Amino acid sequence: MKMYDPIRIGMIGAGHIAGSHAACWQNEAVITAVCSRQRSKAEQLARKFDIPVVCDDIPSLLNRDDVDAVGITTPPHLHHPIAMQAMQAGKHVFCEKPLALTGEEARQMVELAEKTGVKTGVQSGMRHFKSLRHLQQIIKQGALGQIFSFHGAWSFDWAKDPKFPLTWRFKRDEAGTGVLGDLGVYLIDVARWLLCEINSVWGDMNICIAQRPPLVEYHHFGELRRQHQAGMLKTSHDRVDVENEDVCHLLLRFENGVSGTIRSSRLHVEHEIKIEGERASYLWHLKPDQLLCRKAGETDYSSVTIPDTYSEESMVTHFLYNIRQNKNEPPTFFDGLKAQLLMDAVVQSDRDRCWVDV
Template sequence: MTRLNIGMVGYKFMGKAHSNGYRALPMFFPDRKKPDMKVICGRNTEAVAAAATQFGWEEHTSDWKELVSRDDIDLIDINAPSNAHKEIAIAAAGAGKHLYCEKPLALSLKDSRDMLEAAEKAGVKHMVGFNYRFAPAVLLAKKLIDDGRLGDIHHFRAWFLQDWLVDPDFPLAWRLQKEIAGSGAHGDLGAHLIDMAHFLIGDIADVIGMSETFIKERPLPEETAGLSATSGQAAKTGPVTVDDATLFMARFTNCALGSFEATRFATGHRSTNSFEINGSKGSVIFDFERMNELQVYFTDDKDDVQGFRRVLATDPAHAYSGAWWPAGHPIGYEHTFTHAFVEFMDALQEDRQPVPNFNDGVKCQQVLEAVELSVKERKWITVSSL
């Protein structure tokens, strides 16, 4: 099979990001399977029809159950709100469809385990949308760690800072409702940090955390879309049922120490997604706002040139970079999705599970819930106990 027919459920922020990722793949990675953007699905018939035209999908529908049952669909891409993930994924797996699902995988650890079990039982390929893994500079950090060039890892610290909820008049969007989103900054932003830690450092053994919801009531929305919303009647408000900010400390199974911060109240930070890793032989610093760069330090540099150096991960020596532009020409956020889809296509070709997959989604959900339990019980929680 040289082509892959895709049905996608979701058409807003992530729907646009995924569509763009699929469209770029055959132009820049022509030796992979070609994704055919067959059907896009959403509840609002008029809006999804407009998205189909704008994003380049052949057809549109408002019935995901009909979509997953179609014989001409090979893969179901799920980027609808988190409360829809489980039902769609399990039905699609039962219909023999491969799965790509945005993070967090589900509303709960139990639901995520149910999704993994369904995918494994069906024998389909499954992948979870931790796209930040696929920035070439992040993959360079991974290579330095795996090659032992940073030595024994002592510290991992990570932070994902946004400020789009500081205004108390920002409406009660779906991301602020636990029954739809599962959690707030913790599950949306913190999930990326947790997966990055798993990818680069290893499993997390124990956690202790704290969280806060700074604004408890917000105006009810008239319309929501991704990270934006418009207010309805200002007099009507509803409760915010998720965290605005969550911080936690962690001990990894290899004894490294970690600190994590996810917030939507860091004034002046639009989307600061960063980590620093310190090892016995060196350190690295990554900031997604400068995603093509990795700050690298080695202890064995001569004294007169000691210090962090800027490595630009845009030439063919770095993962995926050779497929894009001449050396020194930067790539952006959207390219991480194309790289993730390259991994999926390679996994299909090689008959293996892509990485990260639903196993990684479950591991992330396990840490998310361990932190939530820690916040509730105000004590350290062993992740493996969940």
């Protein structure tokens, strides 16, 4: 492939999150094919984004000469088998988070990527906020002095209503963990990215809403939420057990000795990152994408001006760059593996009620 040739993407999965991925691919590459276990969903995505080919199955998509790389947007339990098939077919692979269900699955994915030489990427959306990219540079320059602590919160309230139906996100065999793998994984990744590796963790996870009504009719996640909020969703009086956590709280110990916390929930809204340092402390909020600073001796935070030198990035920018330039800049499957190993440690810690080394 010449450097200036467009990279041709085959999308596997056509649910709610696939639309966000397709918009990114469309801006920076060319989508040539899509497949989904529900063909009607693939056809709907194809119409919306002018994708020329809808494949009946994964092998048909992987066998196409006009697919250079695949984007996986399926539920987590399918990430490992699909990625392994794609890499064995010589395709570069970009995968939605979490990378896999277990650290062992993620390790196999990293090893096969190294063996085949394909490029990989994992969805790590928080890395692309300009304010956080600027904060990373501030930390690298040593402006905080000695760093004392990291605190992150990443929560959404989409599941706070006990009448919201039980989808695959609440099932251990399809989603693995609950809010940890859905939302907490973002903070695990950004904590490593901003500071350094995490050496040990203590985790507490809790199911707050133990049962939910079964899903009566299938809708992708966005449509499901819209119909539920509008009171239009068909419901059942039956109840089935929720199998994974609604909230999680983590205590962290970083490689450089810094301590930290992460909290995530699917029952309330909270989005911020706070890093306390000897010379200054920084606070980031999602809405708006805003970075605040409080220097040592001051009591109030003030807004930080973000230089206009930061280019626009999407979740797929670095992945496509790595293909074009034969690089391995993060986030790659290796970063997904590191996050998955830490999540495995959180599960062990919650079970055994103790600190676990990563």
